[in-house]
Amino acid sequence: MKNRLDKEDIETRPLVSITRDSSVSLLRMLTTLIIFVVGVVIGLASSSHIDKYFTFQMEQSNPKRTNANAGPVQRVYGENCTIVVNCEKEDCLSMKSFVRPRNYSHRMSDEELFWRASLVPTKDEFPFRRVPKVAFMFLTRGPLPFLPLWERFFTGQDVDLYSIYVHANPRYSLNITNVSVFFGRQIPSQDVAWGSVNLVDAEKRLLANALLDFSNERFVLLSESCIPVYNFPTVYDYLTKSAHSFVESYDDPSRYGRGRYSRRMMPDIQLSEWRKGSQWFEINRNLAIKIISDTKYYTLFKKYCKPSCYPDEHYIPTYLQILHGPQNANRTVTYVDWSLGGPHPAAFTDVNITEEFIQSIRDNGTLCQYNEGFIPICYLFARKFDPSALEPLLDLSSTVMEF
Numbered sequence: 001m002k003n004r005l006d007k008e009d010i011e012t013r014p015l016v017s018i019t020r021d022s023s024v025s026l027l028r029m030l031t032t033l034i035i036f037v038v039g040v041v042i043g044l045a046s047s048s049h050i051d052k053y054f055t056f057q058m059e060q061s062n063p064k065r066t067n068a069n070a071g072p073v074q075r076v077y078g079e080n081c082t083i084v085v086n087c088e089k090e091d092c093l094s095m096k097s098f099v100r101p102r103n104y105s106h107r108m109s110d111e112e113l114f115w116r117a118s119l120v121p122t123k124d125e126f127p128f129r130r131v132p133k134v135a136f137m138f139l140t141r142g143p144l145p146f147l148p149l150w151e152r153f154f155t156g157q158d159v160d161l162y163s164i165y166v167h168a169n170p171r172y173s174l175n176i177t178n179v180s181v182f183f184g185r186q187i188p189s190q191d192v193a194w195g196s197v198n199l200v201d202a203e204k205r206l207l208a209n210a211l212l213d214f215s216n217e218r219f220v221l222l223s224e225s226c227i228p229v230y231n232f233p234t235v236y237d238y239l240t241k242s243a244h245s246f247v248e249s250y251d252d253p254s255r256y257g258r259g260r261y262s263r264r265m266m267p268d269i270q271l272s273e274w275r276k277g278s279q280w281f282e283i284n285r286n287l288a289i290k291i292i293s294d295t296k297y298y299t300l301f302k303k304y305c306k307p308s309c310y311p312d313e314h315y316i317p318t319y320l321q322i323l324h325g326p327q328n329a330n331r332t333v334t335y336v337d338w339s340l341g342g343p344h345p346a347a348f349t350d351v352n353i354t355e356e357f358i359q360s361i362r363d364n365g366t367l368c369q370y371n372e373g374f375i376p377i378c379y380l381f382a383r384k385f386d387p388s389a390l391e392p393l394l395d396l397s398s399t400v401m402e403f
């Protein structure tokens with residue numbers, strides 16, 4: 001900096017030393033101004049960004065030239081390969097892509113994404129035929145071992161009744177053929193560490209991406225070890241006709257429940273409001289919007305729920321208990337077997353897969369509360385299955401699961 005100033009001093013010194021009267025001093029100011037303006041113009045011309053901007057402006061204001069060398073839609077590749085579309089040719093505010101994004105990849109930060117996903121229409125009527133959809137959201141590290149089973153589950157179903165989202169490790173790209181319903185369904189993701197608050201972030205990221213489609217009405221969170229135990233029409237009816245969301249929520253007085261509560265969460269979260277439940281939830285659109293919009297409770301969990309407190313097991317159940325309890329069925333629709341004890345549920349391998357076992361998950365003789373009454377169907381999905389279970393499950397799917 002000092003060197004530069006010294007240099008400028010030297011360059012201007014001859015002018016200063018020669019001039020004494022005011023008219024020459026005015027001339028000096030003008031010269032300096034001209035040099036400055038020329039400098040700016042040269043600077044602008046050499047900047048590629050502005051150059052592209054000018055080119056784009058020129059192409060826009062010169063329809064003859066545009067028509068001569070472009071197809072029906074003119075695309076200009078800007079910095080970082082973003083495609084700048086000529087909105088005079090393409091409907092950039094098209095209703096279709098606004099209510100249902102065509103491509104799941106985007107560059108929004110979580111902050112931008114959650115804000116956008118939190119926007120709620122105030123008008124009661126939709127200017128399009130809105131058929132409620134179920135969003136199947138897969139939270140996975142790597143591959144989806146039960147992909148063939150899920151593909152069979154979706155085969156032949158109306159594509160306007162469901163959507164699929166996959167949040168995988170950011171460095172993992174699912175190898176999926178373009179004929180699969182899972183093709184192009186991977187969303188922009190971030191690293192997830194087991195037991196940390198960024199597991200909740202990933203859940204919120206899935207919800208927010210799914211909320212961008214205004215037709216999504218129910219949101220199911222699934223893992224790579226989850227399977228469906230009923231066919232699509234049954235799952236669709238069960239979820240879309242339910243007055244409640246299905247988030248397991250209970251008060252566990254042991255050290256694995258209340259023992260994880262921190263008094264520093266007071267006064268916003270009381271011990272009596274502290275809940276525990278499986279992370280594999282099913283919620284409706286209204287609750288999904290509330291969850292991605294919450295900052296107050298999320299911040300408390302981020303600050304004070306650290307191992308051996310696990311935000312993914314407490315945040316959503318507790319948040320719903322405090323603010324939206326009556327909307328929750330307080331039970332899960334994803335079967336899991338904790339009967340063996342220990343920190344992990346039972347994992348079922350190929351030898352465990354029998355018709356009787358799958359039937360017992362579908363209906364074990366117990367009735368579950370549903371809307372105002374009771375029904376024999378308690379679970380729509382089940383975990384936790386080892387990849388070796390795939391073949392026996394595919395053998396059973398048409399006879400037992402009816403898909």
Ligand SMILES: *[C@@H]1O[C@H](CO)[C@@H](O)[C@H](O)[C@H]1NC(C)=O
Pocket residue numbers: 079080
């Ligand atoms: C292009 O990418 C670079 C590096 O990631 C970034 O600094 C720059 O802001 C990006 N430009 C635009 C227009 O997004």
Ligand SMILES: *[C@@H]1O[C@H](CO)[C@@H](O)[C@H](O)[C@H]1NC(C)=O
Pocket residue numbers: 175176
């Ligand atoms: C992707 O899957 C196809 C077919 O299953 C296989 O041929 C191909 O090698 C896979 N590619 C990668 C990169 O794993």
Ligand SMILES: *[C@@H]1O[C@H](CO)[C@@H](O)[C@H](O)[C@H]1NC(C)=O
Pocket residue numbers: 178179
């Ligand atoms: C799918 O990929 C194949 C080969 O990679 C290609 O020939 C075909 O046109 C693609 N289909 C679609 C619908 O993109």
Ligand SMILES: *[C@@H]1O[C@H](CO)[C@@H](O)[C@H](O)[C@H]1NC(C)=O
Pocket residue numbers: 103104105183184
């Ligand atoms: C979505 O957009 C990205 C980048 O713009 C592109 O690479 C990808 O092929 C697109 N996916 C689909 C399914 O069109």
Ligand SMILES: *[C@@H]1O[C@H](CO)[C@@H](O)[C@H](O)[C@H]1NC(C)=O
Pocket residue numbers: 244321325326327328329330369
């Ligand atoms: C679930 O629990 C909440 C809060 O305790 C309660 O308000 C709600 O009625 C319960 N849901 C059902 C379906 O019983």
Ligand SMILES: *[C@@H]1O[C@H](CO)[C@@H](O)[C@H](O)[C@H]1NC(C)=O
Pocket residue numbers: 337346347348349351352
């Ligand atoms: C699975 O089958 C094996 C072998 O019969 C048995 O030891 C194991 O307990 C079964 N697992 C479950 C979770 O039922």
Ligand SMILES: *[C@@H]1O[C@H](CO)[C@@H](O)[C@H](O)[C@H]1NC(C)=O
Pocket residue numbers: 364365366378
């Ligand atoms: C059947 O499932 C219900 C709901 O999870 C459970 O409470 C009950 O103990 C099960 N009954 C049997 C006989 O396994």
